[in-house]
Amino acid sequence: MKKPIYIYYQLDNYYQNHRRYVKSRSDKQLRSKAGENDIKACTPEDKTKNGPIVPCGLVAWSLFNDTYGFSLDSKTIKVNKHDIAWKSDKDHKFGKDVYPKNFQSGGLIGGAKLNSSLPLSKQEDLMVWMRTAALPSFRKLYGRIEEDLPANKKIEVVIQNNYNTYSFGGKKKLVLSTTSWMGGKNDFLGIAYIIVGGLCLFLAVFFILLYVVKPRPLGDPSYLSWNRSPSG
Numbered sequence: 001m002k003k004p005i006y007i008y009y010q011l012d013n014y015y016q017n018h019r020r021y022v023k024s025r026s027d028k029q030l031r032s033k034a035g036e037n038d039i040k041a042c043t044p045e046d047k048t049k050n051g052p053i054v055p056c057g058l059v060a061w062s063l064f065n066d067t068y069g070f071s072l073d074s075k076t077i078k079v080n081k082h083d084i085a086w087k088s089d090k091d092h093k094f095g096k097d098v099y100p101k102n103f104q105s106g107g108l109i110g111g112a113k114l115n116s117s118l119p120l121s122k123q124e125d126l127m128v129w130m131r132t133a134a135l136p137s138f139r140k141l142y143g144r145i146e147e148d149l150p151a152n153k154k155i156e157v158v159i160q161n162n163y164n165t166y167s168f169g170g171k172k173k174l175v176l177s178t179t180s181w182m183g184g185k186n187d188f189l190g191i192a193y194i195i196v197g198g199l200c201l202f203l204a205v206f207f208i209l210l211y212v213v214k215p216r217p218l219g220d221p222s223y224l225s226w227n228r229s230p231s232g
Contacts, residue, residue: 005145010173016132024058033097054101065112069158079143085127094120
């Protein structure tokens with residue numbers, strides 16, 4: 001595998017598109033310190049006895065927290081976790097003056113904790129997670145390996161299995177992938193295009209055959225003319 005090699009974690013049967021889940025966040029709070037108290041949409045993860053939670057809401061609270069370590073021939077493979085988030089998110093959606101506050105300090109911990117000394121604009125794992133997926137099976141970028149991996153070699157992967165998907169029958173997968181000039185591989189889009197294209201072709205052939213075998217009657221064209229009296 002030629003560098004860069006992208007590391008993804010995949011979750012199945014995980015509905016990030018649930019309406020209540022998607023709405024449980026505060027974009028104003030994420031963008032600016034001035035919006036720290038804008039937490040009305042974040043219930044039940046909105047505040048503690050010490051004040052508002054930053055970042056608030058169920059999306060941030062459920063932040064993925066499995067970790068992966070890689071080694072080849074007993075030599076550690078470095079994983080680059082910089083520049084894994086969208087540039088627009090880093091520049092505009094997550095503020096440089098917004099720091100985690102009262103986060104994961106309640107009785108029930110949902111996922112990963114955040115470094116309270118770093119602004120949200122530097123916490124790229126959070127940015128990747130906060131871009132919610134539209135489908136119940138999705139992949140999110142964990143990091144990059146920036147060295148070639150030779151063929152016929154065994155890579156040892158050490159996984160810290162922290163994220164609980166068993167309670168709702170979910171599954172977790174680790175994916176290593178490279179990209180070409182066309183981008184990364186995504187089987188779902190190709191399958192979806194083939195199914196939709198095939199369905200359209202079937203309907204087109206069906207209606208053509210239906211028209212040939214049983215054409216639509218034209219009717220009496222006299223109905224299209226005006227019946228007027230000689231005096232009219």
